[in-house]
Amino acid sequence: MNDTQRIVMTGIGLTAPNGNNLTDFRKALLDCKSGVKHHEIRYMGKQVAGMCDFDEYKYQSKKLRRRGTRAGSVSIYCANEAIQDAKLNWETVDKSMVGVYVGITEHGNVETEEEIFQMHQNGLDWKLWSPHHNPRTVANSPAGEVTLNLNITGPHYTLGSACAGGNVGIIQGVQQLLLGEVDLALAGGISESSQTFGIFAAFAAQGALAQNEDPSKASRPLDKNRNGIAISEGGCMYVLERLSDAKKRGAKIYAEIVGYAINSDATDFVNPNSERQVQCMHKAIKRAGLSVSDIDIVNMHATGTGTGDVNESEAVRSAFESSNKTFVNFTKGHIGHCMGAAGSLELAGNIPSFNDGLVHPGMNCTDLDPQCAIKNLVINEAKNVGNINYILNNSFGMLGINSALIVKKYTV
Amino acid sequence: MADVRQIVIDIIADIAPDEDVSNLDDVKSLREQLDLDSMDFLDIVMELRKRHKVEVPQEDYPKLATLASCVSYLSPKFATV
Numbered sequence: 001m002n003d004t005q006r007i008v009m010t011g012i013g014l015t016a017p018n019g020n021n022l023t024d025f026r027k028a029l030l031d032c033k034s035g036v037k038h039h040e041i042r043y044m045g046k047q048v049a050g051m052c053d054f055d056e057y058k059y060q061s062k063k064l065r066r067r068g069t070r071a072g073s074v075s076i077y078c079a080n081e082a083i084q085d086a087k088l089n090w091e092t093v094d095k096s097m098v099g100v101y102v103g104i105t106e107h108g109n110v111e112t113e114e115e116i117f118q119m120h121q122n123g124l125d126w127k128l129w130s131p132h133h134n135p136r137t138v139a140n141s142p143a144g145e146v147t148l149n150l151n152i153t154g155p156h157y158t159l160g161s162a163c164a165g166g167n168v169g170i171i172q173g174v175q176q177l178l179l180g181e182v183d184l185a186l187a188g189g190i191s192e193s194s195q196t197f198g199i200f201a202a203f204a205a206q207g208a209l210a211q212n213e214d215p216s217k218a219s220r221p222l223d224k225n226r227n228g229i230a231i232s233e234g235g236c237m238y239v240l241e242r243l244s245d246a247k248k249r250g251a252k253i254y255a256e257i258v259g260y261a262i263n264s265d266a267t268d269f270v271n272p273n274s275e276r277q278v279q280c281m282h283k284a285i286k287r288a289g290l291s292v293s294d295i296d297i298v299n300m301h302a303t304g305t306g307t308g309d310v311n312e313s314e315a316v317r318s319a320f321e322s323s324n325k326t327f328v329n330f331t332k333g334h335i336g337h338c339m340g341a342a343g344s345l346e347l348a349g350n351i352p353s354f355n356d357g358l359v360h361p362g363m364n365c366t367d368l369d370p371q372c373a374i375k376n377l378v379i380n381e382a383k384n385v386g387n388i389n390y391i392l393n394n395s396f397g398m399l400g401i402n403s404a405l406i407v408k409k410y411t412v
Numbered sequence: 413m414a415d416v417r418q419i420v421i422d423i424i425a426d427i428a429p430d431e432d433v434s435n436l437d438d439v440k441s442l443r444e445q446l447d448l449d450s451m452d453f454l455d456i457v458m459e460l461r462k463r464h465k466v467e468v469p470q471e472d473y474p475k476l477a478t479l480a481s482c483v484s485y486l487s488p489k490f491a492t493v
Contacts, residue, residue: 062429067451118462128462131454 003244007174008410010251011086011239012348013078017050017232017335021081025345026352029334029360030382034216036230036336042117042197048210048218049194050232050336060149069136070110070192070233072145074341075102078237079146079186086239086251088184090150099182100143100156101172102237103165103189105339105397107158108137109196142190154182162397163301164262165189166236166343167405171260173240183245190235191339203229206270208305210336219336220364221302222309222372222379229303230336236344254351255407258390259288265400272308277315277402281392284404288390293323295406296388297359299346301396302330303337312394313372320375327385329378333363343395347405353388354409414464414490420482423459427452438479460486465493 012022017035019025028035041047056065056073059080065073079100083090115129122128135141143156155176161168166189173187193199203209208228212218219230246253261283265273285292298316302309320326331346332338338345353359365379393405417438424446425433431446442448453473460466466489468476475485 063427063431063447066427066429122462125461128458130458131451 003247004242005178006243006256007177007240008243008246008256009238009254009407010241010246011082011088012236012254012351013081013083013085014234014236014345014348015052015054015074015077016234016338016345017052020052020054022348022352025349026360029331029349030358032334032361032363032380034334034363036215036219036232038215039194041200044197044200047200048212048215048230048336050230050234050338051194052233067132068145069141070195071104071107071142071190074190074192074233074235075142075146075237076149078188078190078235079150082186082237082239083150088239093184095151096153097183098152098154099173099176099185100146100152101159101169101176101185101187102143102146102157103159103161103167103169103340103343104142105162105165105191105193106160107139107141109198110192111136113196113198146186161401161403162399163337163339163342164395164397164401164403165191165340166345166347167260167393167395167403168262168343170238170240170257170344170405171262171403173238174257174260177240177242183242185240186237187240188235188237188344189340189342191341192233193339194231194233199231203231210304217364219304219333221300221304221330221332221362222313222369223365224367224369226304226306226309226369228305230332232336232338234335234338234341234345236341236348238344253410255354256410257405258408259284259290259406260404261287262401262403265402267400270398272311272396273400274311274315274318276400277312277394277396278319280402281315281319281394281404284392284406288406290390290406292320293325295320295323295326295390295392296385297350297353297391298326298328299350299391299393300328300330301342301394302362303332309369310371312396313374316374324375327359327376327378327383328374329359330362333365343393343403343405347391347393347407350391350393351407353391357384357386357388359383359385416483416486416490417479419464420456420479420486423456423463426459427455436479441477442479464490466490
């Protein structure tokens with residue numbers, strides 16, 4: 001394939017509840033260091049959640065942070081970190097040919113809740129509703145804030161795709177590069193969901209909110225004693241380029257994106273459909289021109305809910321039945337569910353495997369649910385498997401959106 | 413009696429946290445001295461209402477141009493809240 005038709009990752013910027021750069025994040029994943037803690041949530045009191053502690057003012061003034069949103073702040077931090085990591089000379093980059101593609105689960109809940117809270121605190125005075133509420137809550141807001149911060153004049157989209165957002169943002173970036181719409185894409189996913197009480201209350205109402213006296217043990221995907229989702233925030237943005245451009249500037253290349261797929265269950269608002277998940281993974285593998293046994297690592301979406309984990313386990317078992325060399329892990333035991341960031345963040349956590357040959361473990365699965373048993377599942381301890389060439393990253397979301405993304409180790 | 417000048421400075425300090433508000437000239441336009449835009453002035457109006465129940469109708473916004481004009485315009489309002 002022509003190098004202009006091959007898309008590579010040349011920069012990674014991230015924040016997770018257990019790390020604010022790839023090195024720290026990877027180490028935390030290998031060491032089973034949790035980022036989930038107890039936090040006070042408005043109205044509800046103490047809840048387990050994953051919050052990020054990156055420096056909001058590293059790339060943004062206090063005034064613009066105040067005017068913008070937490071989602072924008074996460075996006076700006078990750079985008080700037082990715083650019084730095086890619087060693088781009090930002091001054092010379094043609095900003096009209098840069099696109100920003102940010103996957104999100106939802107947007108605007110944090111800001112709307114805060115306005116309503118303030119109105120209630122002030123005698124229902126509707127005139128206190130902020131003039132910033134509209135620009136803060138338009139759906140393009142997180143990606144738009146990145147363009148304001150970095151003076152980018154190319155296109156920007158925020159892609160609403162529930163918890164598949166991270167993968168979807170990357171896929172959109174790939175497609176726009178292949179179409180020639182942009183020369184450089186800042187793509188990934190972000191979430192600030194843990195800043196809003198509504199998502200906690202809604203998962204509690206669904207009986208799907210994780211609880212544990214020890215918050216680091218609350219998120220337990222595939223474990224018999226799992227009791228729901230630990231809600232987290234986070235973000236991960238990538239610099240994506242055509243291989244021809246990356247080579248021209250001598251860029252460090254993390255990985256090549258060789259396959260992807262997005263499909264829809266068309267069956268239920270919240271319950272997943274394993275048959276569609278299998279179809280999605282197989283479609284991505286087919287697009288990459290691979291067979292299932294070529295995939296070395298599958299990162300499961302695995303949220304820690306009863307039904308979701310059983311369904312996905314069934315899907316992964318079925319999709320990789322014919323492969324004996326595909327290892328399977330998951331990330332939410334360490335960081336909780338970073339929602340719109342989950343796909344891009346969890347992929348980043350596995351990318352160093354191309355260099356160190358290790359599969360990081362899924363955490364907190366100490367009593368594996370027999371219904372979630374999967375061949376070559378890596379839990380609680382990292383596994384050294386040597387040469388790793390392909391990683392498949394699953395991310396699924398409500399309303400039945402499924403996504404699978406395949407990256408390949410780049411070799412000259 | 414409320415220190416209207418300090419009240420306004422405190423609000424500006426919250427709205428424009430990157431700015432130095434320690435040596436403001438009372439008769440010079442606030443926008444000349446600080447990086448403030450029209451949205452910031454809406455925030456000032458909002459905070460006056462939220463914190464001090466002082467209402468500033470839209471037609472009076474120009475009266476908030478300088479610290480001195482803020483004091484002369486707002487002082488009677490603070491006297492009645």
